[in-house]
Amino acid sequence: MTINEKSRAYGAQKSTIREISAYANQRKAEIGADKVFDFSLGNPSVPAPDAVKASIEHSLTLPPMQLHGYTPASGLPEVREALAQSLNRRFSTSYSAGDLYLTCGAAASLSITFNAVVNPGDEVIVIAPYFPEYRVWIESAGATCVEVMADPKSFMLDIEAITAALNERTKAIVINSPNNPVGAVYSRENLEQLAAALTEAEQRFGTTIYLVSDEPYREIAFGVEVPWVPSIYDRTIVCYSYSKSLSLPGERIGWVLVPDTNPEHDVLVQAVAGAGRALGFVCAPALFQRVLMDCVDEPCNVEAYERNRKTLTEGLSKLGYEFVEPQGAFYLWVRALEPDAEAFFERARAHELLPVPSDSFGCPGWVRVGYCVSHETIVNSMDAWEALAQEYQAS
Ligand code: PLP
Numbered sequence: 361m362t363i364n365e366k367s368r369a370y371g372a373q374k375s376t377i378r379e380i381s382a383y384a385n386q387r388k389a390e391i392g393a394d395k396v397f398d399f400s401l402g403n404p405s406v407p408a409p410d411a412v413k414a415s416i417e418h419s420l421t422l423p424p425m426q427l428h429g430y431t432p433a434s435g436l437p438e439v440r441e442a443l444a445q446s447l448n449r450r451f452s453t454s455y456s457a458g459d460l461y462l463t464c465g466a467a468a469s470l471s472i473t474f475n476a477v478v479n480p481g482d483e484v485i486v487i488a489p490y491f492p493e494y495r496v497w498i499e500s501a502g503a504t505c506v507e508v509m510a511d512p513k514s515f516m517l518d519i520e521a522i523t524a525a526l527n528e529r530t531k532a533i534v535i536n537s538p539n540n541p542v543g544a545v546y547s548r549e550n551l552e553q554l555a556a557a558l559t560e561a562e563q564r565f566g567t568t569i570y571l572v573s574d575e576p577y578r579e580i581a582f583g584v585e586v587p588w589v590p591s592i593y594d595r596t597i598v599c600y601s602y603s604k605s606l607s608l609p610g611e612r613i614g615w616v617l618v619p620d621t622n623p624e625h626d627v628l629v630q631a632v633a634g635a636g637r638a639l640g641f642v643c644a645p646a647l648f649q650r651v652l653m654d655c656v657d658e659p660c661n662v663e664a665y666e667r668n669r670k671t672l673t674e675g676l677s678k679l680g681y682e683f684v685e686p687q688g689a690f691y692l693w694v695r696a697l698e699p700d701a702e703a704f705f706e707r708a709r710a711h712e713l714l715p716v717p718s719d720s721f722g723c724p725g726w727v728r729v730g731y732c733v734s735h736e737t738i739v740n741s742m743d744a745w746e747a748l749a750q751e752y753q754a755s
Contacts, residue, residue: 366499366500367500370496370500375492375720376492376716376717376719376720377400377401377402377492377716377720378401380398380400380714380716381398381400381401383714384396384398384400384714385398387712387714391712394736394740395712396712396714397712397713397714397737397740397741397744398714398733398737399713399714399715399716399728399729399730399731399733399741400714400715400716400730401730401732402540402604402609402690402691402730402732403609403732404603404604404607404609404690404732405664405668405732405733405734406607406661406664406665406732407607408606408607408608409606409607409655409658409661411654411655411658412606412608412651412655412658414654415650415651415653415654415655416647416651418654419647419650419651427646427647428646429646430642430643430646431643431644431646431649432643433633433636433637433641433642433643434460434461434462434633434636434643435460435461435462435615435643435644435649436462436646436649436650436653437457438457438653439462439649439650439652439653440457440458440460440462440615441456441457442652442653442656443460443615443652443656444456444457444459444460445656446656446657447617449657450588451588451591453588453590453591453619453620453621454620455617455619455620456620458629459617459618459619459620459625459629460615460616460617461615461616461618461629461632461633461636462613462614462615462643462644462649462652463601463613463614463615463616463636463641463644464612464613464614464641464644464645465601465602465603465609465612465613465614466574466575466576466599466600466601466603466614467493467497467601468612468614468636468639468641468644469574469599469600469601469614469615469616470493470494470497470534470572470574470599471497471500471501471635471639472616472632472635472636472639472641473572473597473599473616473632473635474497474498474501474503474532474572475501475635475638475639476597476628476631476632476634476635477531477532477570477597477628477631478498478501478502478503478531478532479502479503479531480502480503481503481504481529482502482503482504482529482530482531482532483503483504483505483506483527483529483530483531484498484503484504484505484506484530484531484532484533484534484572485506485507485508485522485525485526485530485532485533485534486498486505486506486507486508486533486534486722487508487509487510487517487522487533487534487535487536488507488508488509488510488721488722488723489510489541489542489693489718489721489722489723489726490507490534490536490721490722491536491540491541491574491721492720492721492722494534498534503531503532504529506525506530507722508521508522508525509521509723510542510544514544515539515542515544515684515693516544516546516547516550517535517546517550517551517553517554519550519553519554519557522554522557523557523560523561526557526558526561526565526569527565528565528566528567530561530565530567530569531567531568531569531570532569532570532571532572533554533558533569533570533571533572534572534573534574535554535571535572535573535574535589536573536574536575536577537573537575537577537586537688538577538578538580538581538586538687538688538689539577539688539689540577540689540691540728541691541693541716541718541721541728542684542686542691542693543684543685543686543687543688543689543690543691543692543693544684544686544687544688545581545584545585545586545687545688546587547585547587548585548587548592551587551589551592551593552592554571554593555571555592555593558571558593558595559593568595568624569595570595570596570597571589571593571595571596571597572596572597572599573589573590573596573597573598573599574599575589575598575599575600576600576601576603576604576605576614577604577605577688577689577690578600578605579604579605579659579660579662580604580605580660580662580665580688580689580690581662581687581688582662582666582669582686582687582688584687584688586688590617590619590621590622594619594621594622594623595622595623595624596619596622597616597617597618597619597622597628597632598616598617598619599614599615599616600614600615600616600617601613601614601615602614602648602652604660604689604690605660606651606655606658606660608648608651611645611648611651612644612645612648613644613645613648613649613651613652614644616632618632664735665690665731665732667735668690668731668732668733668735668738669686669690669692669731671735671738671739672692672729672731672738673685673686673692675738675742675745676692676694676745679742679745679746679749680749681694681695681697681745681749682694682695683695690730690731690732691728691729691730691731692728692729692731693718693726693727693728693729694715694726694727694728694729695725695726696717696718696725696726696727697748697749697752698752699724699725700724700725701717701718701719701724701725701726701727702717702719704717704727705717705727707748707751707752708727708744708748711744711745711747711748712744713741713744713745713748715727715728715729715730716728716730
């Protein structure tokens with residue numbers, strides 16, 4: 361073999377989300393942007409706060425060696441300390457700089473975390489429907505990705521199904537709340553049940569099971585509590601990014617938190633640093649590390665998403681579509697009007713409606729409608745949703 365076939369396969373398999381987004385751009389060029397309803401990507405439609413621009417402008421006055429230089433691998437200590445103090449204010453914790461490792465976004469946080477904890481033969485549980493990249497990061501870290509369906513009605517964690525999947529090879533479980541793609545926010549009770557199931561399994565198998573909490577949408581919640589997971593389960597590792605909360609997805613900035621309450625804290629901190637090193641990350645972007653320092657308590661503007669959610673859910677509900685009422689993130693999980701989500705997508709596409717079929721999230725029969733778009737796009741898409749529903753009623 362002249363190349364790494366596994367890597368080639370990841371490169372050759374197209375991401376459905378990105379393919380639809382590329383098609384949307386092509387279609388916009390052909391017929392006009394206002395006639396294409398692109399609900400594919402999770403690119404925030406809310407601009408980054410003014411404080412981000414002010415921070416960048418301030419950084420530009422720094423001496424170039426300081427501005428553009430390498431930072432320590434885990435990030436500038438003063439930035440990590442400021443972030444730790446901010447978490448302490450919000451969650452009554454006692455974290456410090458040494459618990460945080462700054463990364464190039466949640467993607468890096470997750471791939472570093474999987475590489476930090478798994479060994480060949482280990483299993484990592486994901487809750488379907490799930491963010492498709494989880495599988496790539498878990499498998500490339502050498503573990504097996506085990507899918508467990510969420511509760512089919514509420515899309516909360518199905519504790520019985522998770523318990524059935526836990527075994528002596530389970531090294532970790534990844535949860536994502538507020539959730540992409542269904543918009544669910546796991547309740548405290550649901551998380552406590554998960555913690556009990558994991559603790560029971562650890563005792564039964566004599567093993568250690570980590571809970572990887574992927575939280576890029578933590579701040580995007582609509583009037584519901586988003587519980588702080590490390591206060592519910594000790595062996596939690598939190599993966600965060602500012603892609604959504606500060607609308608900075610292209611800048612690649614986030615962190616891994618190994619809480620001081622995690623029983624394996626010291627070795628995990630080393631393993632996270634080692635995985636970041638082995639994966640060649642070197643350090644997170646220095647300019648945006650400084651932005652975090654200046655924007656540490658900057659609120660996330662969720663009003664636009666809330667307004668979009670209201671318009672979209674009211675509109676689709678009137679047209680008879682079935683969906684999961686979203687409590688957070690900026691995605692609506694809509695039941696396809698036929699069992700085959702790909703076939704439904706093709707018929708939606710003919711009306712210039714571009715959601716993402718659910719098969720790519722490991723779950724048949726639904727589509728994900730990303731409502732991180734302009735309000736106008738949602739309003740203007742309603743005729744197309746209506747025409748699509750009527751077409752099904754007529755057939
Ligand atoms: N996890 C989930 C659930 C996501 O939706 C995303 C991005 O959309 C990521 C991780 C990756 O985020 P980032 O852009 O910060 O790498």
